[in-house]
Each structure stands twice: as C-alpha cells, then as structure tokens.
Amino acid sequence: MTRSRTVEWQDPSISAAVVGQESGLDFLRSMLSGRLPGPPIAATLGFTLEQVEFGHAVFALEPGEEHYNPIGSVHGGVYATLLDSAAGCAVQSVLPAGMGYTSIDLSVKFLRQINVDTGKVRAIGSVLNHGRRTALAQAELFDSEDRLLAHATSSCMLFPVSPASS
Template sequence: MARSRTFEWGDPQVSAAAVGRASGLEFLRDVLAGRLPAPPIAATLNFTLHEVESGRAVFTMEPGEEHYNPIGSVHGGVYATLLDSAAGCAVQSTLPAGTGYTSLDLNVKFLRPITVDTGKVRAVGTVLSQGRRTALAQAELFDSTDRLLAHATSSCMIFPVPAR
C-alpha cells in the first residue's frame, strides 16, 4: 500500500542571509525560537533543533518508515545527517558574529539499528577542541532510554563571513 507525506519549509535564503550578522549562538537561538526558518533538510527528514547552548546542540527526530532503507531500518544517511547537524551546530554555537563554518569531514560509527519502534531519538553535539581555523566536535545519537545508537566526530573549518 502506497504511503505519502507532505511537508513545508521556510525560505532558506532568509536564514542564509542572517549567518554571520550575530553570533552563532544567537543565530541558532533565533532558529530554535522560530524567528528564522529551520533549514529545509529539517523538514525533509522531520527533525528539529531541540536545544542549544555554547558548545552544545541537540536535535530530535521521530523515526518513520520514510527514513527506511531497503532492509527495513533507518538509513545510515539519516543517522549521519542528524549527527552532522548536531556536531556542526555545536561548533556554530561558539562562533562570534562575522564567522561561519563548514564540515570538513564526518566519521560515523553505527552501533544499533533504528526503526519506528525505537521512538524519538536525539543527537547531542559537543565541541571537543576549537582553534581559530578549525574545530573538532563529536555527536552522539541516543534513544529515549539513553542507549547509544551511533557516534560521530567531525572536523569543521572556521572562516569569516562576508558582510551582506
């Protein structure tokens, strides 16, 4: 039986234009509060920024069949997207105004399968080390009973954002 899902997203250019105007933490708090639209990937995969503080970002997602791979569990790319988002936004939360970042790499370890029966999952990103040009962050993906489902590390490049 065919299934469908409909979703909406805000204009990504609105958020992109705001990057660097304020600190990374202020930017992420504006996304969290709905003053800036979340990125379209959040609507596509149905995940949300749940909390943010300096050096830490948490995303949550309720897994659905639309996230499945051909063997009946959540696709590894969904894990990776959540982990990359949490690690990257943890780095972003530490950046001063006029600064941006991008992921240089992502190393993911898949530990447990996720299905619709897993329930809500959360990806917790934290900054491990930060310099002027690069940062190292990790992210852990947990189920509702705090079982570790996956772990990732990410190196991020930090750069000045041109005034817009």
C-alpha cells in the same frame, strides 16, 4: 500499499541572509525560537533543533517508515545527517559574529539499528576543541532509554563571512 507525505519549508535565503550578523549561538537561538526558519533538510527528514547552548546542540527525530532503507530500518544517511547537524551546530554555537564554518569530514560509527519502534532519538553534539581555523566536535545519537545508537566526530573549517547585503 502506497504511502505519501507532504513537506513544507520556508525560504532558506531568510536565514542565510543573516549569517555572520550575530554570534552563532544567537543565530541558532533565533531558529530555535522561530524568529528564523529552520533549514529545509530538517523539514524534509522531520527533525528539529531542541536545545542549543555554547558548545552544545541537540536535535531530535521520531523515526518513521519514510526514513527506511530497503531492509526495513532507518537508513544510515539519516543517522549521519542528525549527527552532522548536531556536531556542526555545536561548532556554530561557539563562533562570534562574522565567522562561519563548514564540515571538513564526518566519521560515523553505527552501533544499533533504529526503526519505528525505537521511538524518539536525540543527537547530542559538543565541541571538543576549537581554534582560529578549525574545530573538532563529536555527536552521539541516543534512544529514549539513553542507549547509544551511533557516534560521530567531525572536523570543521572556520572562516570569516560577510553579512549579506540588503
């Protein structure tokens, strides 16, 4: 039986235009409050930013069939996207205004299968170390019973950004 899903998102240039104008934590809090739109990837996969604090970010996803690979479980790329988002946003949360980041690498360890019966999962990212040019973060993916489903580490490059001109 065919299934379908409709996805809607807001113009990503709205958020991109304010990158660097405020601290990374304030930027993420603006997305969390709805003042700024979330990224299209979150709408596409159906995950949400649930919490952000200095050095810490939490994303959540309710797994569905649309996340499945051909063998009937959530695709590893979905795990990786959640973990990358949590680790990256944890890094972003420690950046002052005028600074940006990009991931250099992501190392993921898959520990348990996820399917629709797993229920809501949470990716919790935290900064392990940050300097002037790089940051190291980790993220852990948990089910509703706090069982560890996957773990990742990510190195990020930090760099100055110029606010977009109006």
